[in-house]
Amino acid sequence: MVMYRQRYWSRSYLGYPPVRDAQPNPTHYAIAALQMTNHVPKLITQNVDGLHHKAVPPEARFSAKDRILELHGTLHVVHCRRKHKIDRMVFQDQLSELNPPWKEFMDEMIRTGTEPRTNPDGDVDIRGVDFSNFVLPVCETCLEDGIHDDILKPEVVFFGESIAPEVKQQSFQDVESSDRVLFIGTTLATYSAFRLLKHATELQKPVMLLNIGPTRADDVPGVEKIEAASSEVLRGAARALVKGRRGEKGLEVVERLLVSGTIKPPPDDNEDRAPRAAG
């Protein structure tokens, strides 16, 4: 099992900088604009990259943490077996310190612009690299209690794992407290997302899908669907909703968000952005 973890963390170590430095796209910013105008009081995301949090501007009078539920966790937090949380950036520095040759390897990659290929779990594809010498940190909080725990994992729901009961419960509550639910850019392939749609329809909430291509809910009665680029639709909707409110306090922030974000095409094999949570 040590080998497995060394393999995982050495790849994750090299794969983290692009994840850490990734910037929100126009859809993230359009949703942030709708959060600012209070049209989207609750946001549930299947993504683990933290970009919805990043899109919330510093001017926001709410905390992104309170308004955004990360259904499948986040790559930006690591925890030990006793669930002590460690900031991923701090953890990255620990890995650098413990593994100088790997840090050199990474610095070299950055210098030469050879970015590693990252998959949605923040893992990276490398061949011919010996990870058996990769040194893993231990949880420092556990160490204070005399416990040596180097079984650290990212706070992400992996394939075959279940969503934490409190997260599942919160996701249902968020649906219940909303007067309508919009599903954006998801095929709803993961059951943890699909069951939220089912829950909403059972409660007779208006439900709409905004996605290009087929989804698991296309045949669910009563579900409306817009097949169009989410950034266009959401920017358009936000502009329409704030029309006539020009000059209002805080609106310039919303307008800024509606022209923010660049589109970076995902790699070809990156079709399923959602982590593969079983539910």
Ligand SMILES: [Zn+2]
């Ligand atoms: Zn610990």
